[in-house]
Amino acid sequence: MTPAIESRDLGRRYRRTWALRGCTLALPEGRVIALVGPNGAGKSTLLNLAAGLLQPSEGTLRIFGEPLDDRPAALARISYMAQETALYPTFTVAELLTFGRRLNPGWDDRWARERLSRLRLPSDVPAGRLSGGQRAQVALVLALAKRPRLLLLDEPLASLDPVARHDVMALLMESVAEAGMTVVLSSHIISDLVDTCDWLVTINQGRVQVSGDIDELLATHRLLTGPREALDSLPPRLPVVAHTVNGRQASVLARIGAHRLAPVWTVNEVSLDELVLCYLRQPASSALPGPTSVR
């Protein structure tokens, strides 16, 4: 299957600083993809490149198998909700809908109106007077009404209270189930994404560390605990993501695969939170499967 997003050695720099470098990825279509990384990791840069709002400084990027271009037909397939929810503050919700309808050939006006009224979002109030949560919901409805094949969301939950977070995610998941689109959403809080995403990308200091199916990542990573002397007995080729030594005890997060371990190790499953945290604490660790790994 052609990946939704495919990049090879993609990089973008601002003057001398590389915001993203050596990014080789193949993100499958039809998935809800979590893009996780600390502040300044390069998440927005990658999303802006995928949305066609930034040009690469090096490398290539394909969306649904085609190089990015700015023809209306190509851009119509992509919706992007940027970090600072960019709704024109003086426009009412009704005016924003009209705006969207006029600009987007595939606009689903009936769906958007029905959804806004179900969410009890007022249509005659200027966007600037809505609460942060309401603005996020309106922005998401607008992004979805375009009927995109690829939806890019840059920290859609930032600054929302728990109820608004829940409502925004519920709206998103309902729409994903209806439309079967590909969604990439960034966050630095993995717990927001655990229940919704099925593919994980971690990005750290401008580099992609992990890209993989979440179930598969959880099935292949294990947390090992044992005496510190046993560290020397670990298989030499075992991919170790991180290890810590506390007194006489060692803890190791490793991508186990078919490796056999000495019986001194206690082997436990790892949660997605723990897995992400370990990778993000070790910028040099990588478990990136190659670009051909899409199934």
Ligand SMILES: Nc1ncnc2c1ncn2[C@@H]1O[C@H](COP(=O)(O)OP(=O)(O)OP(=O)(O)O)[C@@H](O)[C@H]1O
């Ligand atoms: N317009 C710009 N000019 C100069 N440097 C920039 C610009 N935009 C981003 N950067 C730098 O590029 C790096 C990656 O930034 P980016 O916004 O992509 O990170 P991020 O992972 O989205 O961070 P956050 O979680 O804080 O939003 C950072 O070091 C940032 O300072």
